Amino acid sequence: MIAIHENKVLYVQSLFKIEIENQREKALTKLKKINKNQFNTAEKNYLRSVIRLFEKNSSIKIIECVPNTIETLIVSIGSIPPNSRFYKNGKPKKTLKKFILDALNYKYLRGTFYPIYFKELGIKSCVYCNSQLSITAVKSNGTYSAKFDVDHYYSRDKYPFLSISLFNLYPACASCNRVKSNNKIEFELYTLDSKKTTKSKYNFKMSSYSKSKYLTTRDAQEINFSFSEPTYNDPIAKKFNDVFHIESIYETQKDLIEELIIKSQIYNKSYLKSLNENFNKLSLHPELFKRLLVGNYTQDKDIHKRPMSKIVMDIAKQLNLIREE
Structure with a gap:
């Protein structure tokens, strides 16, 4: 319900330079291992564009890029091409979107990096309703563990390459995250306008x-x-x-x-x-x-x-x- 100054976010990110660099390197390694030959031309070109974003010599730091840069990338990279290929038994193949999301490993970061990162940033409650913590109990292998819940302001379904871009992550309770879905809301969590903070x-x-x-x-x-x-x-x-x-x-x-x-x-x-x-x-x-x-x-x-x-x-x-x- 209130914005945070971008400079504060960038400072907090500077405290986690090593962790963020490790995320980029691991994502790049996994992205390069994706077999391009199983995709059509549009998908291949899209994957190449995503890989370039995670290259060390890229002019854009994709994990740390600010909101204005994210908006530019949405225009230049665009949403992921549609995939309509199926197995013979009628079940959908693993799509390019799924390959990219798996490579970027957002689900793993929910329980490891995001809790300490957002704690340092001073966010514990849902930025939308402010009525609950941004923590969800997730069951895996018969046991429950606490995972940090974040809403992707720009949908990871349409823009999977932004799934671990920190300025695209809005901590939210499970309920708000679910109802927000792809609804368009006008809320700026990160800003350069000090008055909004x-x-x-x-x-x-x-x-x-x-x-x-x-x-x-x-x-x-x-x-x-x-x-x-x-x-x-x-x-x-x-x-x-x-x-x-x-x-x-x-x-x-x-x-x-x-x-x-x-x-x-x-x-x-x-x-x-x-x-x-x-x-x-x-x-x-x-x-x-x-x-x-x-x-x-x-x-x-x-x-x-x-x-x-x-x-x-x-x-x-x-x-x-x-x-x-």
Whole structure:
């Protein structure tokens, strides 16, 4: 629900230079082993183009390339040619797309590299709904393991060569990843515009009467809120609420707002002042005080660090538990 500056991403990538270079080398080795003779002319040309991207002397660092470069590659390389060849028994052959995806080894990286990379980047929760962690339990050989879930902003079905390009990866919970599918949304996770990295354009707001009604009835179901999102420039782009069902998800989390309303009653100005003074004696960062106060992060730039942070910080500001930055 908020963008991250490209320079921060590039810095984090610089911390993993060796790992990223190993990914490129392994991918290149596997790509070169693909037998070109089993494909038609269009597929052969496509494979050659992909191999060139992963060559060490390529002018483009395909794994680290920035969003503008990715958009250029989509035009120059294009989507993968259609494959309509079948075995005699009617079952489809292993397509070129599958060969490329296997060579780039995205599935393996989900459980090895991506968890530590995105942790360093400060992303733990779903960048779309912010209601869940970007972790999925995957069963393999009878045992479960945690895998990092990412959405490919540009589909790996159409552009398999971008399947491990880091700027094409948007950490998402399994639910949002599934419903996003190939839906067109206008959301920029990585940006060069600093303003987009400090203030989210997505907001939760409690209705004006909800607080008084809850204090009268003590029924959390009397609490109502709305979710607003920016006006999109792309007429084809779908709204977050329509694709990810944001309001429906958070309808089940009204107890979070209930707790904030109760805190707003308990923590009056004098009590907050006393708490703050005692907290300062510990010589801890003031932001940590606000986080302990509301039970989550309180600045937009930290939205990705913990699930439910966005709704908590928005309602906490509305209740004057914390100040608008």
